Amino acid sequence: MKTMLSLTAFLFLTACATTGMNSGTGTAFINMETTEAVTATAHKLGTKTGTACSSNILGIYASGDASVHAAAKAGGITNITSIDKQFTNYAFVYGKMCTIVTGN
Secondary structure, three states: OOOHHHHHHHOOOOOOOOOOEEEEEOOOOOEEEEEEEEEEEOOOOOEEEEEEEEEEEEOEEEEEEOOOOHHHHHHHOOEEEEEEEEEEEEEEEEEEEEEEEEEE
16 A cells, blocks of 8 residues: 555646657656757758857746757757757656757
8 A cells, every 4th residue: 555655646746847849749657858950951061060058946946048049059050950959858757859050
């Protein structure tokens, strides 16, 4: 009985405390690390790469700027050729989402 109560409490608490860093393909309970395409242009893939990230802890504290503008600025890119999103989630405790921009 004690084990069942502990399991129920654990499931209830983890459902309430989530990082929200879920990819388009879903999320994983223990560990998730995935990169997904967002958009691409007809132009040849650029030679520069810029990355901008935001993170979240238990859905309580979130910080960062993962915008396309911030990623392009970080890579010194003025002509964007593709945008990808990279998701990381560790047991719904820590989540991170990065925008990866390529271009020239």
